[in-house]
Amino acid sequence: MSEQNSGSGLSQEELDDLVASSDTGGRNPSNKAILKAMAIIAFLWALFQVWIASPIPYEVGFGVFSSREARSIHLGLALILCFMAYPAFKRSPRDHIPVSDWILLIAGAFCAFYLFVADLAIVGEIFGDRLSDRPNNPNTFDIVVFCVGIFCLFEATRRSLGPPLAILGILFLLYTYFGPYFPGLLQWKGASFGAMAYHQWLSQSGVFGIALGVSTDLVFLFVLFGALLDKAGAGSYFIKVAFSLMGHLRGGPAKAAVVASGMTGLISGSSIANVVTTGTFTIPMMKRVGFNNEKAGAVEVASSVNGQIMPPVMGAAAFLMVEYVNIPYFDVVKHAFLPAIISYIALVYIVHLEAMKQDMQALPRATVAKPLKLQLLSFLMSAAMFVAIGGGVAWLSEAYLALQSAPSLMIAAAVALAAIIVLCKAISASASEGTKAAVFSTFTMVVGYCVVGGVFLMYLLDTLEQGLDGAGMGVLLPWVVGALLILVYVFLVRICATYPDLEPDDPNSEIVSLPLPKPTIMSGLHFLLPVLLLIWMLMVERKSPSLSAFWAVALMMFILVTQRSLFAFFRGETGGQIGQGVRDLVDGMISGARNMIGIGIATAAAGVIVGAVSQTGIGSALADLVELLSQGQLILILIWTAVLSLILGMGLPTTANYIVVSSLLAPVVVALGQQNGLVVPLIAVHLFVFYFGIMADVTPPVGLASFAAAAVSGGDPIKTGFVAFFYSMRTALLPFLFIFNTDLLLIDVGPVEAVLVFIVATAAMLIFTAGFQGYFFARSRIYESVLLILVAFSLFRPGFWMDMIVEPTTSVPPGSIVEQFERAEPGTELRLLVDGLDSVGEPLSFTAIVEVPEGATGEERIANFGLELIIDGNDVTIDNVTFDSPAEAQGVFDWDQKIVDVMVASDQPPKELIWIPAIVVLILVALLQSRRQKTLAAA
The missing domain is CATH 1.10.8 (Helicase, Ruva Protein; domain 3)
Structure with a gap:
């Protein structure tokens, strides 16, 4: 890599500083003792997070932390590193830490640790009571801790994330206290200062609420996993693999940038870091084949930002959705998978169209062309493989259980997969390296091996588990599985060692030699093992995200320490590499912790807003306001939600933006959808908010990812942002589509x-x-x-x-409701138009969507739905609603509500x-x- 990026005017050091100033802090103290202290604190933070996620504390009965204690330590360490790493202002010193920052560091850390310290037994002996012994009854010292702590948190937020989130948090605190003085719909009775202090700082409803809990329990481990993967060399590997597969096509560098950013998005939650990491290589090469500065930067921005919608990590939002939507992590990934894949395919097509419009030529690759039928056969096999996997990935474990119950079907599936792999090997052998046939067949072979190996491993683990349980040695299963993983890892390294290490080309050089697919893919196969383990644990074993990430991190730690030595051993090289491996591990853990500073601060600050919403009930007031603005039209509320997400996202990081907007507007969208007769699943609304939150990283004039890309390309950042937004319209379209x-x-x-x-x-x-x-x-x-x-x-x-x-639908008189329930097939839908009052006595009209339950008669089916009705001709009054019934879930109440219309499905063609x-x-x-x-x- 050249020291100076072509056309950008920024050196690599300046680009690294750009990422640091936004993600990890731009201060670099000249005092080596301070630097060492920062590194030790970051390393201890990472070690603490790995410890609390592991099963070890529960096995040994030592070092078990409650969620309240873990969140307190998590935020305390984030604040310490924030005040050490982030200068107060642009002109503030970067070569040392001023006294004022040391004061803020100590004060902020004490206030964060207070929740942990104030519950220790020794505190009760000294002060007479512990914090947990006086719920919702703060004393003077508690209130002082809140005042100092909230000030330090907002100052840390301003430094690491910019002023908007801090200002928003302050406004919500003012609203909480001065509620009686607000006008109209926004007015409420207000809270005392003590009640606000306890709710926001001392309970688990505000700063130390769900958002910070997700950051503590889940996000840190996934960020650490990505940092360790990157330190091991996986980031460079993904870029080279993408170029080997797509670099020779029209607009190939841009297509490779899309694929590389998608793969990097699996391990990175930062749009800016993604842009700079892949962009320093891809942007100069895009410019070489004909993209101008702005378009080259825009392609990188669009693909890098989209990395946040790619499961399994999704820039931390996936884990927040688990808590807010209350569905398993498996379901979040399943629901998010298809839109993310479609969005990336569309971006590759955008690049292709740009290349066609400008008649761009591909980068050269010295190969001998092979017959078209060979390329076509290879492509069809690859397409068949990926369609099958794409359709079945979310049901892998269920599919395996089905195959287990039908051995002949399992044998047929294995034979079919083996036949595809054998054909691919034959094609690969007869096609020259670098041809499309070789690319397709090599990639399909790798995927095929993964699938066959996965099914075999599932069968082997199932057999092992049954055998060990039968012998009364089930406790040995984790050790056996660990030994198998190590053997597979050593075997993969042995294969990788037969191929040369990947050396990054200089994208600014006159001649770039595109890497060949097979040696490129094979040189880093061992990087796929921890990723596959993570997906396996989450999607097949259905373990918790925290435990899954722990085992993936544990494997990555082992890989970092041993990979250099194993490569040297298999290549017959002398000299131990364990020491360098340990240094890589320590550096990776420090990088992971520093990458978490902004996320830890953001989730804590966003917790202030969530706490204010729960304490003040402003959500219902906003619902009334939004309903007034949208006139009850769902499409208008969606547009307002999208605009609000874009506006807030200009100053908030994606995670904080998602927390704020979903807390305020997600329930409103669901309620309005119901009033319009449309079932809008809560997960769809949360994904809608999240998609428009990440769009803010693109949207001018504040899109930070666009500024980072312009710094690399030498283009105009505003123009880059507009072009990137234009490219991202497909991402803006998808949320509206999956709502309907x-x-x-x-x-x-x-x-x-x-x-x-x-x-x-x-x-x-x-x-x-x-x-x-x-x-x-x-x-x-x-x-x-x-x-x-x-x-x-x-x-x-x-x-x-x-x-x-x-x-x-066809409207029928409400008096015939019993007959309609009896006539309908169980499982089909009826729609009931209900008029009356809501839970607070306000007039309400909405559509209840009924999935007709089982029952011998219409009356029995109505009762099974949860309704007791009084029918007088066409006057149908709801007399009672069964607790926790489908009717109650639809929002039906048993006071002053009437069914004024019944709509049954018509004979509509498909x-x-x-x-x-x-x-x-x-x-x-x-x-x-x-x-x-x-x-x-x-x-």
Whole structure:
């Protein structure tokens, strides 16, 4: 890597400082003792987090921390490192820590540790009572701790994240105390200063609430896992693999940037770090093949920011969703998987269209072309493999159980996979390195080996578990599995050692030699093992995210210490490498801890807002305000939510933005959806908020990722931001689509249907991209772009047009409700229009969606739904609602509510029939553009 990036005017040192100032702190003390102290504190923080996540404390009965104690220590260490690493102002000294910062450091740390210290037994002996002995009864010293602590927290927030989140937190505190003086809808009775202090600082409802708990229990380990992977060399490996697979295509460096950023997003939660890490290599190469400064930077921004929507980490939001939506982590990943994949595929297509529009040429690769049929066969096998895996990844464990119960089916599946691998090996052997056939076959072979190995491993572990349990030695299972993992790791390193180490090319040099796929992929196979272990533990074993991340981190720690020595051993090199491996491990743990400073501070500061919402009830007031602004229309509330997320995201990090907006508006969207007769799952709303939160990293004028990319490319940051936003329109479209079409989130979708959803949704997104980019087979005319966007919409939401042709429901008199329940098939839907009052006595009209339960008669089915009705002709009054019944879950109450309309499903044709005219229009546009392209080529 050259010291100076071409065209940017920034050295590598300056780029590193750009990342440090936003992610890890820009201060670099000249005093070596201070530097060593910072490193020791960061290392101890990482060690503490690994310790509390491990099962060891529970096994030995020592060092077990409650969630309250762990959060206190977590925030205390984050504040210490923040005041040591982040200077107060741009002009503040960076070569030493001023006295004022030492004072803030000590005060902030004491106030954070207070929750831990104040519950120790010795405190009770000295002061007569402990904090836990006087709930909601703070004394004077407690209030002083709150005042000092909240000041230090907001100052740390301002330094590490900028002023907006700190200002927002202060405003919510003012609202909590001065509630009676606010006008209209926002007015409330207010809270005493003591009550506010206890709620915000001394309880687990404010600063030390769920958000900080997620940061403590989950996020730290995943960030540490990514830091250790990067320190081991996986970041460089992912970039080189992406270039080996896609660098030789038109616009190849840009396509490789998208793929590399997607893979890096698996281990990184920072958009800016992702931009600088991959961008210093990809942006100069994109410029070489024809992208201008702004477009090269925009491609990197769009792909890097999208790394945060890629499961399993998702920039920490996945773990917050587990707590806020109250669903298993497995389900969060399953729901988020398809939109993320589709978004990345669409971005690769955007790059391809840009390359076609500008007639860009691919980077050269010295290969001998092979017959087209060879390339086609390899591509089809790869496509078949990935469609099968893409449709079945979320149901892997269920699929395995099904195969277990049908041995013949398991044998057939194994034979089919083995046949694909054998064919790929034959193609790879007959195709020259670097051809498309070799690329497809090599990649498919690796995936095939992973799948076959995974199924075999599942079978082996199941057999081992049964055997050890039968012999009364079940306690040995973790040790046996650990030994197997080490053997697999050593075997993979032995394979990798036969290939040369990856040496990064200088993207600014005159000639860049694109890496060949097979040696590139094979040189770092051992990096995939901890990633696969993490996914295995989360998705197959269904272990908790915390325990899964612990075992993945433990394996990464072992890899970091041993990989250098193992490579040297298998290559016959002399000299021990254990010492360097230990230094790599320590550096990786320190990097992981420093990467967590901003996230720890952000979740604590966002907890102030969440605490204020729970204490003041401002959520209901905002709901009324938003409903007034949107006039009860769901699409308007979604637009308002998107705009608010974008505005807040200009000053808040993604995690804090998600916490704030989801706390305020997610329940409102669900309620308005119900009033409009639309079931909006809570996970869909949370993903909607999250998607627009990450868009703020792109959106000018404050998109920090765009500024980082412009610093690398030498382009204008505002222009880069606008182009990146234009490229990211597909990401902005997806949230609206999965609100109205929850199939995209794989909600109540089977494996076969999931494959169809994936194919259709991907095709629709690519068509939308072509329409929005103004290029399909040739440059599009305006009417062609409009037609393409309409075709895409029709593929995404065929029900919209079908509902206009044939009404989906038919209204029947409410007096016939018993008859309609009896006539309907169990599991089908009825809709009840309910008028009356809500839980606080306000007028309410909403649609209750009934999934008809089992029952012999209509009366029994109504009772099973949870309703007792008084029917007088067409006057149907709700007399009682069963506690914890489906009716109560739909928001039905038993006071002054009446069923004024019953809607039953009509004989509507399948909505998929709309696809036929849409495909016809698509073919016509394609023919028009192909003919025009041929005419231009002939001229």
